[in-house]
Amino acid sequence: MCQLLGMNCNTPTDISFSFEGFRRRAGVTDKHSDGFGIAFFEGKGVRIFRDNQPAAFSPLGDVVKNYRIKSFNVIAHIRQATQGAVNIENTHPFIREIWGENWVFAHNGTVEDLEICPNNHYQPIGTTDSERAFCCMAAELKKRFSEKPTERELFNAVVDISEEIATKGVFNFILSNGEWMIARCATKLHYVTRKHPFSKVFREDDVVIDFSQYTTEQDKVTIITTQPLTKNEEWIEMKNGGYVFFKDGDKVFEIVGTLPPCKAHV
Amino acid sequence: MCQLLGMNCNTPTDISFSFEGFRRRAGVTDKHSDGFGIAFFEGKGVRIFRDNQPAAFSPLGDVVKNYRIKSFNVIAHIRQATQGAVNIENTHPFIREIWGENWVFAHNGTVEDLEICPNNHYQPIGTTDSERAFCCMAAELKKRFSEKPTERELFNAVVDISEEIATKGVFNFILSNGEWMIARCATKLHYVTRKHPFSKVFREDDVVIDFSQYTTEQDKVTIITTQPLTKNEEWIEMKNGGYVFFKDGDKVFEIVGTLPPCKAHV
Structure with a gap:
């Protein structure tokens, strides 16, 4: 399996602290060593490494x-290949243009x-x-909406399409x-929202950061990840079939999910 | 105006020598300082910076x-903004998926x-x-061919569509x-093919490389660029309305172009 990391904020934020902990799992503390990718949104543009x-x-x-790019939205992925060779075209996150926007997607499971017609x-x-699942989702969205719908409509459609795809396997x-x-979430996904009052946070490798030194009272930063990255924060464990929609660091829509995470698939 | 750099080879090649000369024009020897981009194909995947x-x-x-990525196909662009703000989404090269392939495009002019319907x-x-021109071209290609056509058909279609777009301005x-x-080529584009016997090449800033030290007799490397990058090679100047199609470093199709480059637009 692979691992996922996402960040959604209301102020451009440097993800280094979380990413440095995350990437240790790709070769140091764990075996997700078949490549990695990280996408930083910058306005409507994206930098992908x-x-x-x-x-x-x-x-x-x-x-x-070292470059310390600040972004409102970041998605990263460390891969343990189950399908597809270890090469750049098989490396998450995947990207497509939908309605004149960059859409970025990373998957674990x-x-x-999945059938895709020519x-x-x-x-x-x-x-x-x-990538096949992402193409299915993107095509179905474009079929349902010739122009960009409201966020609520979009969330409902993503849920609807994802539930169909999720019948085919594990779809985090x-x-x-x-x-x-x-x-x-299908099997494992956690999130935490950091906001005022900010405090010291201990990463799992004992690196510590005092976020109060780098933030204002208005800042909100949500981190979503397969496995919690820090030891003294209250990470929320999502359930199987659960969905969250974050904007500006805030949870806007949620489907809690009804089934406990299926540990057998983790 | 901007400047373009492309490389097409029959062996994975390090573009550093050419790119280092090229990027001096973006802030040192010339004023193309509004951002840059470079795309390296790696199999069907692409790394874009x-x-x-x-x-x-x-x-x-x-x-x-420093990373010295070796690639069969590279496209780079240094920008002097004429339309669109200086930001990542306006930075060439642009990329879209067509028929399950990454297509990468950079433009000067x-x-x-150009009208694009919603x-x-x-x-x-x-x-x-x-980017608008690239979207026009991509959509028209997809409309004409539901599946990937032959290279000859593709070249003819690209020429046909480009001639239409070129009536709207300068389209290198x-x-x-x-x-x-x-x-x-509309106003300015040159190319040179490096092959056996390889020799010493002097860049315009007098940096020298002896390609015979890094190559085999079979290697072929074509460099395409707005303005020649070296002093002792015979760069071929393309004409207005001229097209070349390179594969494995070889010119496969060509339309020579009938008009001399329009210097007024350079």
């Missing part, structure tokens, strides 16, 4: 660390037997089930268009 | 220099009044005329799907 080396040791991981609006470039994902971030 | 800082001084420019298959994300471009590279 991908490598087929383990994130923990990748020179591009160091670039991300395996969904089998005339589908979006075609997979690589050979992963994940994080999705963003640079304005909002949607996460779906 | 973009920055809104001048290429000559950008930390991401240094990353490209300005094309006015239901167009591809919508611009930023506000440049260049480089385009690649990772297998081939198409270049069109």
